[in-house]
Amino acid sequence: MRKTWPFTFYFLFFAGVAFLAPFIVLYYQSLGFTGTQIGLLAGLTPLITLFGTLLWTGLADATRRHRLIMSLALLVGVAALSLFPFLKAFAPVMLITILLNMFFAPVSSFADSATMFMLVDKKEMYGRVRLGGTFGFGLAAPIAGRLVQDYGLKLAFWGGAALMFLAFVVSPKLVYRPSKAGAATGGSVLTLLTNRRWVFFLAVAFAGGLTLAVTNNYLFPYLKELGANETTMGLALAIGTIGEIPVLFFGNQLIQRLKPYGLLMLAMVVSGIRLLLFAASSTPNLVMLLQLFAGLTFPAMWVAGVSYADDNAPAGMGATAQGLFGAMVFGFGMAMGGFLGGLLLANLGGQGMYLVVGVIVLAIVALSWLGERLLAERPAAPHNV
Template sequence: MNAQQGTTPTSGAPRFFAERIALVFSAPMLVNGIGLPFFPLWLSSLAFDDFQIGIVLAVPMVVRVFTAPLAGVLADRIGERAHVLVWSAVLSLMTACALFLSNSFWPVLLIYTLQGAVYAPFVPITEAIALSGVRRWNFDYGKMRYWGSLAFIAATMVGGWLSGLYGGAMVLPSMATGFVSMVLVALMAPRIGKPRRPSPISALAVGPASSLRQKDVQFMLVGAALVNASHALLFAFSVIYWETLGFTGTQIGLLWSAGVFAEVLVFVFAVQLRRRFSLWSMIIFGCAVAVARWLFYPQDVGLEGYFALQCLHAFTYASIHIGVQNRIVQRVSEDREASAQGVYFLYNGIFMAIATFVSGYAYAWYGVKAFYLMSVVAATGFAFVLLARKCQPQSLPSGGKTSEAS
């Protein structure tokens, strides 16, 4: 994990900066690798119904939309972002311990919401520290970030194996272990001094930039966020559904890992993909695949079929994300980029929370056929993306064409 192109980072970089950031990226992914697929399984083991599961999962998403930007402002102003990482990790661990003492709806909802609030800034602030290293010392962001994805895959596979042995009882101890690792790596995180640029989530707290009022940018961000939100039912109820089909914990872990691994491959070969396909092609194709993906989930396609559908995450998330991030670079000036990222964070958080809340009712009423509703959500996002492409100006400020060559 050296600097880009094998060069040596300039003097002044903290020792083992890239390795330490890779560890900081990995720790929260250990938590996510257990919590994202298997926390609903623990809720189900408490005899929560589908409505209650949807509410418990959705409310923290709403709260973090507001707490993460405030934490970002604090991190940018205190002069050392890593200090906020420590507090985020410690408070998250405290809420994880409190969940051991909770087994009814309202205490679980309250504590898990608090956990969402204090955990929310950890990854965005880590991203901000990593990007500072990229700008100041020419480190390779991708080589630091993909260790988090590998940690997620490992945690999901181990979580699947443990769920086969212990069911939902394994969730809290596993998540608590992940939070302990977060505390440890937060203490190890590089200290790089006062930031030179605001982090995206702190930029959101002070309001979006006027350049973000461009219709094509707004429609693109809304459309991509809606397609992301169409994954809500998968995140909330896929493990519960696959268990009803008789899949083992190891098989469920494999299915979740397949999606993340496919996503990693797209990020690894992002440069080659961008050379071969236009940004709009990557975004539009990802949206179209999302619409189709959710149409197939209600069918009992077997383990192999769901494995293939999970691999489509490479397009329904990674392809869209790469396209959107690069379009932001093209359409928004550098001094406004943090605000653009903040607005994207806001849209993703709000739409995902709404979709997760609705998923609880939809799954309770229609079971796996609720995925048809997710296809409608993805189609709505697709429509916004097509509108964004239609509304784009004929040329960029630099004079370059914004046609498919972009």
């Protein structure tokens, strides 16, 4: 059952995400919120994710109460989702948005930490287990769209809440690495941030967040610049999702052949080059062709990053390590990518945006690789993590 329960959890959790994520901005628009208000709500999400992930994963490692904190986070999130459709004014919607993201922020990191422990000596199989999330999202998205079309946006929240509740029911089946009392302290994150190898790793994770932000947030506006219609945009998204499946399924072989660090660097080099090729594309068809390589970007980076964080986490800090990695990608990286991408899109257009961010990503990867190489040539220090 070491694969079945995590696979099931990912399936249910990301099926719930599929109900909520595509419709949240539409709900804000239906309430008549201004562009500034919607931008504020959207901008809060990665920042809250950054804070919430580090807070809850650090607390779980310090208290050894991973299962309890995971369950409470899911329950509070379910309650917030259930209440969402009843709120119409901006202030209460902002408060419930903060609450929702604060408690859902660490869930994926907890699941990743438990999954890596449950896989024992088969950690390279993480990608296949994580496929549960891809399947859940892919199957739930069209169902959510039809329900919302027939019954209104409230079904996005209530359907998501129902699936998240089922994820809560499954979550006690996840098993976490036991740790000795006192193994983790309030300074856990600082322990990682003062380790040079972790600093280089987190720099690459930050570049991954930049890439994710400019593709998730601004690919459709760029396709519109190139003359694509909504059907083409949806097809581009579907192609990207399909492209993830082979990489996740064969992720174990990639990990075995390249090791986590090698796969991480390969994924980020491909990500940077893909952004440059986006910038060079003159038609939507070329962009869709590049979407075939989506699996070698974020999915490969995520599989490699989770494996690397697990391999290099100090004793008793498994959840903190996964939380810091996730916070750097979905928190700091995506926040900066969203801000920078929006600024560049407004001033340089889609091609200019992807060109600049592609160069930045490749520069970060090159400098991190160089720093890691220089560090590897030095004698290992006794306190290395």
